[in-house]
Amino acid sequence: MKITSVDIFKCVKGRGTNPSIFTPIVVRVNTDEGISGYGEAGLTYGDANHAAFGICRDYAPWILGKDPFDSEKIWEDLMRLTFWGMGGGAVVNAGISAIDIALWDIKGKALGVPCYKLLGGKTNEKLRAYASQIQFDWGPVSKAMIEPEDYAAAARHAMEDGYDAVKVDPIGYDREGNWLKSTKTGFLREEELSLACRRVKAIRDEGGEKLDILVELHALTDRKSSAQLIHRLQDFNCMFVEEATMPLNFKLMKDLADAAKVPLAAGERIYTRWGYRPFLEEGALQVLQPDLGNTGGITEGKKICDMAHLYDVGIQLHVCGGPLATAAALQLEAVIPNFVIHEHHAVALLKDNIDLCKYNYQPEEGFFRIPDRPGIGNELSEYAIETSEKITVQ
Numbered sequence: 001m002k003i004t005s006v007d008i009f010k011c012v013k014g015r016g017t018n019p020s021i022f023t024p025i026v027v028r029v030n031t032d033e034g035i036s037g038y039g040e041a042g043l044t045y046g047d048a049n050h051a052a053f054g055i056c057r058d059y060a061p062w063i064l065g066k067d068p069f070d071s072e073k074i075w076e077d078l079m080r081l082t083f084w085g086m087g088g089g090a091v092v093n094a095g096i097s098a099i100d101i102a103l104w105d106i107k108g109k110a111l112g113v114p115c116y117k118l119l120g121g122k123t124n125e126k127l128r129a130y131a132s133q134i135q136f137d138w139g140p141v142s143k144a145m146i147e148p149e150d151y152a153a154a155a156r157h158a159m160e161d162g163y164d165a166v167k168v169d170p171i172g173y174d175r176e177g178n179w180l181k182s183t184k185t186g187f188l189r190e191e192e193l194s195l196a197c198r199r200v201k202a203i204r205d206e207g208g209e210k211l212d213i214l215v216e217l218h219a220l221t222d223r224k225s226s227a228q229l230i231h232r233l234q235d236f237n238c239m240f241v242e243e244a245t246m247p248l249n250f251k252l253m254k255d256l257a258d259a260a261k262v263p264l265a266a267g268e269r270i271y272t273r274w275g276y277r278p279f280l281e282e283g284a285l286q287v288l289q290p291d292l293g294n295t296g297g298i299t300e301g302k303k304i305c306d307m308a309h310l311y312d313v314g315i316q317l318h319v320c321g322g323p324l325a326t327a328a329a330l331q332l333e334a335v336i337p338n339f340v341i342h343e344h345h346a347v348a349l350l351k352d353n354i355d356l357c358k359y360n361y362q363p364e365e366g367f368f369r370i371p372d373r374p375g376i377g378n379e380l381s382e383y384a385i386e387t388s389e390k391i392t393v394q
Contacts, residue, residue: 001110003068005030005394006060006099009380010053011322011356012387022347023049024322024356025094026380026388027056029102031068035109038379039101040324041094042268042293045347048091053389055095060393063099069110071103075299079272093271093294100297101328101376108375115331115376119302122334127368129342130165130214131158132320134203135172136346144177148195148202155203159211162365165239165341167214168203170196171221171229185222188229197232204236212239219243219269223252230260240265240287248275254284265289268318272296273303280311287340291318292328305336314340320347323357327371327378330361334370342368356384 007028025041043052059082063074078096079085085092108115116122134154136142138161145151151168158166171184171192184192203213215238217226226244233241240263245252247269257264267289270276275295279285288308292301305315315338317329326348333339344363347353354360357378361371371377380388 001035001067001069002032003029003063003066004032005392006063007390007392008053008056008060009385009388009390010049011384022352024324025049025052025056025098026322026324027060027098027102028380029063029068029099029106031106033110035106037068037102037105037109037375038324039098039105039297039328040293040321041098042291042295042321042325043090043094044321044325051091052094055091056098057391057393059095059099064394068103068106071100071107071299074103075100075296088271088275090269090271090294093296097293097295097297097300100299101292104298105375112374114370114372114374115298116334116370119298119332119335122370123337124334124339127330127333127339127342127370128165129163129344129363129366129368130167130212131161131163132167132343132345133216134158134166134168134346135170138346138349140349140351142346142350144173144179146173146175146177148198151199152202152206155206155211159207162363164210164366165212165214166203166207167216167242167343168200169216169218170199172218180218180220184220184225186225188225193228193232196229200233200236200238213237214239214242216242217244219245219247221245223255226256227259230256230262234261238262242266242289243269250278250282250284253279254282257284257286263287265316267291268294268320270295272300273307276304276307280307280313283311285313287314287316289316289318292332293321293325298328298332301332302335305332305338309336309338314338316340316343319343320345322353323348323359323361323378324376324380326361327376330368330370331376355381357381
């Protein structure tokens with residue numbers, strides 16, 4: 001089997017869970033046996049979708065004529081021989097990741113098995129999920145949650161859908177409903193601390209002891225402000241705090257981990273096993289959150305999970321993208337023994353997102369069943385293919 005061409009899609013712009021635009025970048029790797037594989041770059045949100053589209057186009061010629069089953073060799077070539085690959089970073093690794101996931105999709109389809117079979121089989125029959133980012137509410141319509149009672153209502157909506165865990169950013173929205181309009185470095189004012197705590201308290205009061213709460217800080221805080229906030233949140237028994245400070249500074253994260261009485265998590269902005277190594281060696285994180293779409297795909301993601309297992313560190317794959325990102329994550333999470341919980345982002349409930357793929361995987365009563373379709377188990381829909389900007393490299 002040989003790779004004959006690569007299609008790169010910039011999917012139709014949809015409204016995300018906040019004022020930003022949601023633009024999945026997808027590669028489709030085609031072969032001379034008529035089998036195609038799909039992979040999504042993990043830069044769907046934020047301000048890098050043009051860069052993701054470009055890096056996928058730049059890297060596509062490297063794999064033409066190759067055997068897709070040689071995914072380990074292809075990964076190594078993309079990392080070592082493209083010059084910028086060894087430097088890493090979000091954009092470069094997003095291109096490698098999208099291609100790698102597509103190769104695994106091809107392998108599964110060619111053999112007629114889901115990717116989890118190729119990765120060693122299930123250690124988890126079903127996957128607990130949490131409702132992620134409930135500051136946007138929880139449901140098919142996204143809106144800003146401002147007052148503490150709004151947060152309580154969002155938690156209630158998630159629990160009505162069967163979830164027993166939610167994640168919230170209690171500082172992302174200001175009192176005027178502006179999202180991520182300022183960093184929270186230095187020292188937080190008392191009114192900011194009070195509002196964040198009242199929001200989390202409202203969720204705890206609504207959910208009681210049956211609800212696990214995960215706190216997301218998006219690295220808006222630094223060592224000082226996150227320490228302030230984590231100290232104030234101790235009474236609410238949070239499961240973990242995510243991206244409490246700059247996500248590449250393992251020394252500061254270790255400092256926080258030693259002082260905090262709550263586990264720390266990070267990973268969507270840490271790349272490859274080399275990036276994760278110091279966090280593991282220093283004991284700076286208790287939960288790793290690699291995104292398969294920007295940390296090196298399934299090939300690298302499995303190695304990171306195995307490294308973490310050596311240090312008794314849990315895995316919650318970061319998932320904030322199109323349905324292809326969800327499908328790939330489920331395949332790996334089914335296999336790893338140190339799986340903690342699956343992130344089911346609020347964006348996965350939105351029609352703009354759901355319409356992009358053939359299959360709509362959603363948890364039932366807060367748990368995912370692992371798809372048994374060959375490969376990663378999902379493909380772009382005809383609607384997505386027809387409406388996307390597309391280039392072909394052959």
